[in-house]
Amino acid sequence: xxxxxxxxxxxxxxxxxxxxxxxxxxxxxxxxxxxxxxxxxxxxxxxxxxxxxxxxxxxxxxxxxxxxxxxxxxxxxxxxxxxxxxxxxxxxxxxxxxxxxxxxxxxxxxxxxxxxxxxxxxxxxxxxxxxxxxxxxxxxxxxxxxxxxxxxxxxxxxxxxxxxxxxxxxxxxxxxxxxxxxxxxxxxxxxxxxxxxxxxxxxxxxxxxxxxxxxxxxxxxxxxxxxxxxxxxxxxxxxxxxxxxxxxxxxxxxxxxxxxxxxxxxxxxxxxxxxxxxxxxxxxxxxxxxxxxxxxxxxxxxxxxxxxxxxxxxxxxxxxxxxxxxxxxxxxxxxxxxxxxxxxxxxxxxxx
Amino acid sequence: xxxxxxxxxxxxxxxxxxxxxxxxxxxxxxxxxxxxxxxxxxxxxxxxxxxxxxxxxxxxxxxxxxxxxxxxxxxxxxxxxxxxxxxxxxxxxxxxxxxxxxxxxxxxxxxxxxxxxxxxxxxxxxxxxxxxxxxxxxxxxxxxxxxxxxxxxxxxxxxxxxxxxxxxxxxxxxxxxxxxxxxxxxxxxxxxxxxxxxxxxxxxxxxxxxxxxxxxxxxxxxxxxxxxxxxxxxxxxxxxxxxxxxxxxxxxxxxx
Numbered sequence: 001x002x003x004x005x006x007x008x009x010x011x012x013x014x015x016x017x018x019x020x021x022x023x024x025x026x027x028x029x030x031x032x033x034x035x036x037x038x039x040x041x042x043x044x045x046x047x048x049x050x051x052x053x054x055x056x057x058x059x060x061x062x063x064x065x066x067x068x069x070x071x072x073x074x075x076x077x078x079x080x081x082x083x084x085x086x087x088x089x090x091x092x093x094x095x096x097x098x099x100x101x102x103x104x105x106x107x108x109x110x111x112x113x114x115x116x117x118x119x120x121x122x123x124x125x126x127x128x129x130x131x132x133x134x135x136x137x138x139x140x141x142x143x144x145x146x147x148x149x150x151x152x153x154x155x156x157x158x159x160x161x162x163x164x165x166x167x168x169x170x171x172x173x174x175x176x177x178x179x180x181x182x183x184x185x186x187x188x189x190x191x192x193x194x195x196x197x198x199x200x201x202x203x204x205x206x207x208x209x210x211x212x213x214x215x216x217x218x219x220x221x222x223x224x225x226x227x228x229x230x231x232x233x234x235x236x237x238x239x240x241x242x243x244x245x246x247x248x249x250x251x252x253x254x255x256x257x258x259x260x261x262x263x264x265x266x267x268x269x270x271x272x273x274x275x276x277x278x279x280x281x282x283x284x285x286x287x288x289x290x291x292x293x294x295x296x297x298x299x300x301x302x303x304x305x306x307x308x309x310x311x312x313x314x315x316x317x318x319x320x321x322x323x324x325x326x327x328x329x330x331x332x333x334x335x336x337x338x339x340x341x342x343x344x345x346x347x348x349x350x351x352x
Numbered sequence: 353x354x355x356x357x358x359x360x361x362x363x364x365x366x367x368x369x370x371x372x373x374x375x376x377x378x379x380x381x382x383x384x385x386x387x388x389x390x391x392x393x394x395x396x397x398x399x400x401x402x403x404x405x406x407x408x409x410x411x412x413x414x415x416x417x418x419x420x421x422x423x424x425x426x427x428x429x430x431x432x433x434x435x436x437x438x439x440x441x442x443x444x445x446x447x448x449x450x451x452x453x454x455x456x457x458x459x460x461x462x463x464x465x466x467x468x469x470x471x472x473x474x475x476x477x478x479x480x481x482x483x484x485x486x487x488x489x490x491x492x493x494x495x496x497x498x499x500x501x502x503x504x505x506x507x508x509x510x511x512x513x514x515x516x517x518x519x520x521x522x523x524x525x526x527x528x529x530x531x532x533x534x535x536x537x538x539x540x541x542x543x544x545x546x547x548x549x550x551x552x553x554x555x556x557x558x559x560x561x562x563x564x565x566x567x568x569x570x571x572x573x574x575x576x577x578x579x580x581x582x583x584x585x586x587x588x589x590x591x592x593x594x595x596x597x598x599x600x601x602x603x604x605x606x607x608x
Contacts, residue, residue, distance in 0.1 A: 065512025083515045109510045125510055149530045151508045167509065167530045189552055190534045192508060208534070209553045239570060240551050242504035258502055259570040280569045282493065284504040300494045300503045323494055324503040326512065342503065342512045 048093055048336060050350035053316050058095040058346040060088060065322075066340025067109040071331045072134065073117035078329075078338055079134065080346050081108045081122070089134070092336070092348055101137040105130050112155040112162075121162050123150035129164050131176060143174040145181035154203070156196040161217060163203055165191035171205055173217055185215050185228055192243055197250040202231070204253075204267065206244035210237030212253055212267050234270025237263065245286040245295075247309075254295055254309075256283025262297055264309060274312035278305060285328040285339070294351075296337055298325025304339045306351060321345045361466070362433065366401060367409045367425035374399035380426050383436045384408050412436070434463045445470035445601030446477050448608025450484050454522050455608075461529045466537035471545040474598040475499065476528075479549060482597075486524040487517035493573060497524055499531065499549050542598060543591040550574075550590055559588035 050056060062082020069080040077098065078090045087106035089099035108122035119140065121131050127150055129143040149167030155176070156162075165171040170184040171194055190208040197204055203215040213230035239257025246253050246267065253267040254276075262276040262283055281301035288295050288309070295307040304325050306315045322341030329338045337349040364371035366380040381397040384405075392408050406424040413422035413432055426432045437459060447455045450473075462469035479500045480488050489496045494503050496513040498521060506513045509527050516524055532539075532548055535555060539545050547554040551563050564571040566583035577590045600606060 064515040064518060065506075067507060067510065067512075083510075083512050107510065109507060123510070148533050149509065151510060167533045169534055169536065187534070190508070190531075209555075240553060242502065243508075256504075258504060259568070259573065261569075282502045282504045284507050323513075326503070326507050342514050 048348060048350060050348070052350055052352055053318065055318055055347050055349045056095055057321070058090050058097070058348070060097045061344035061346070062086065062088070062340070063344050065342045066326050066344055066346055067107070068111050069327050069338045069340045069346055070111050070113065070329050071336075071338065072113070073332065078346075078348075079111065079120070080327075080338075080340060081106060081111070082340070082344055083107065084344065087122075087137070088346075090346065092331075092338075095348065099137075105132075105139075106137075109151055110153050112153045114155060114159055115157065121153050121155050123153050123164055123166070127168065129153060129162060129174070131162065141176065141179040143172075143179055143181070145174070145184070146170075146172050152191060152194045154195050161196065163194050163196065165194045165205060171203065171215065173203070183217060183228075185230070187213075192241055193245065193253075195246045195250075197246070204246060204250070206236075206241065206253060206255060208241050210235055210241050210255070212236050212265070212270065234265075234267070236265040236267075236270050236272075237261075242283050243286045245288045247288045247292045248290055249292060252288075252292070254286050254288055254297075256286050256297060256299070258282050260299065260301075262286075262307075264295075264312070274309065276305075276307050276312055276314070278314045278317075279303070282324070284324055284326055287328045287330050287337075289330045289334045290332060291334060294330070294334060296328040296330065296339070298328045298339055300324040302341075304328060304337070304349065306337070316351075318349055320347065362426065362428050365425050365427045365430075366405075368406050368423060370401065370425045370427075372401040377401050377405065380409070380436070381405055384412070386441070434460065437463050443607050444473055445598055446473040446482075446484070446606050446608075448606050449477075449482070451522065454484070454525065457522055457525050461525060461532075464529065464536065465532050465539070467532070467539050467545055468542075470598060470602065471539070471542045472528075472532075474542065474594050474601050475546050475549055477597040477601055478546075478594045484521055486519055486521045489513070489517065497521075499528055501527065501531070505531065542595055543587055546591045546594045547587060554587050557587060559586065559591070561587045563587060563590055 063084030065083045067081050071078050076092050078092050081087045085104055085107045087101045088097050091098050105124040107125055112121040120134050123129050127146045127148050130139055131141040132139045146168045150164040151166030154163045160176055162174045162176050167190050170186050173183040174181055191205050193206040195204050201218040205213050211233045213233040215230050237255045239259050239261040242258045243256040244253055251267055254264050256262050260280040263272050264274040266273055281299050283299045285298040295309050298304045302320050303317050305317045308315050320341040322343035324342050325339055326342055327340040335352045340346045362376040362379050364373050364376055366376045378399045381395045385394045410422040410424045413419040459469050462472050476498045480498050486497045497516050501516055503513055509530050535548050544555045554561055562584045564574055564585040577585045579589045
């Protein structure tokens with residue numbers, strides 16, 4: 001049973017995060033061993049032609065800043081967005097742009113992918129969320145109901161529910177098939193991260209005041225007067241929270257601060273597990289590897305750091321070309337990283 | 353300038369079928385008189401919602417808000433109230449140091465957020481070193497613009513500090529509103545307005561609350577706020593700088 005439960009939990013939570021982006025649940029969950037091997041073949045360090053810890057810059061850039069980047073499953077490709085209102089599909093091995101979409105809705109700071117990797121959920125600057133076909137750029141659904149500033153999005157593992165939060169005063173939940181706005185949970189502060197977990201029925205959030213809360217999506221709206229309240233919250237963080245990412249097991253969360261703190265927390269108890277020492281600048285982007293053993297952080301010191309979460313030590317680091325690192329992401333096999341910066345550059349980094 | 357203190361807000365509705373608490377009616381009558389957006393005789397500011405007050409509200413709704421069926425009532429979160437409190441003639445702290453477009457937009461945003469516009473202006477005066485520039489940058493932290501957006505904040509708002517620096521101050525106000533939005537209608541003191549920028553965790557806490565202690569990166573970066581140099585930066589110490597900007601900004605040459 002234990003063996004069965006872990007993959008299920010893994011399916012349901014955010015994995016790698018590029019500033020706010022994560023790979024599709026299936027690609028990183030290990031739910032299909034064959035699928036995972038295919039992923040490894042497709043985007044591997046050998047295919048990239050890079051030596052260990054070598055970086056390569058992709059051949060285009062996002063104007064005045066990259067916002068998000070993520071590996072697409074199975075095809076050796078990545079997708080990125082920036083303040084130039086474009087989404088770009090990249091061939092990771094060559095660093096060449098293979099596709100390009102333009103328009104305000106392609107300006108997004110977070111991405112959640114469907115389990116088959118064909119669809120993408122992204123927030124637009126006008127507080128709508130778009131569920132669209134990556135191949136064509138066409139909208140399948142548009143989710144409305146939020147009033148302002150959705151910055152973090154999530155899809156449930158079964159693909160039925162979408163969630164979004166950020167600078168609005170609530171976390172919103174939609175039904176993917178109908179586009180119907182199902183729920184909204186009032187929050188006290190800005191939400192830097194939202195993720196599904198525990199059998200699609202629970203959401204977890206990290207707020208800017210350091211609170212990590214768990215919400216029930218299925219709680220009866222009519223019968224339970226407390227249905228809009230969190231099931232529970234724990235206090236984490238002693239530095240203004242700038243960014244966060246949940247580990248695949250859903251019980252740990254890595255929280256970065258404006259003054260460079262980076263602490264792995266027990267998300268259930270609100271106790272610190274590991275303090276990652278080394279950065280003293282604003283943490284802008286965090287990703288936890290699918291295995292939960294590695295993490296990436298990037299920030300205002302222009303540096304991307306690779307961390308061993310078991311020991312809390314820094315394994316390696318590299319510099320970005322911009323004045324800060326704005327997004328980071330792991331490949332599903334954890335051999336490659338992607339990062340973007342405020343000068344619009346996207347880089348690939350060989351971790352092995 | 354409005355004779356009422358800046359930041360005084362109505363609590364309940366005023367006008368036809370309104371709650372018409374005396375204190376609220378006084379505010380609305382004064383706002384109408386101070387700005388007289390329609391050619392009306394000044395109202396008798398008596399706190400009583402008489403027919404002439406209702407008529408004045410209807411005229412504003414008809415002429416300025418283009419309502420086909422004016423309801424003659426001002427609601428605390430309604431369009432009529434927002435209009436009355438965002439009239440360009442209103443003077444605010446530091447208003448003389450920004451464009452009319454900036455001021456008008458700021459007053460509107462302050463209304464949306466339920467924040468005293470003077471508090472927002474004073475916080476921006478402090479953060480931008482009185483420049484109200486979209487591109488003023490702290491070389492050490494990378495913080496940029498009106499409220500010194502940190503790189504992580506810019507990213508979470510869907511922009512970058514480079515993009516923020518390239519836009520006009522008026523356009524950057526949209527990001528100021530977005531940043532403050534989660535705290536709307538919760539910021540009643542200048543301390544809490546500034547805490548929203550400096551450390552949201554301290555909103556609603558006592559003024560003696562310690563934000564940063566020595567030794568820490570946060571303390572080092574904010575050591576200028578430690579007025580008594582005791583190694584602790586309290587909420588009160590941090591906000592004192594912004595309060596000083598409020599006094600200065602309401603003074604001659606700055607109020608406008």
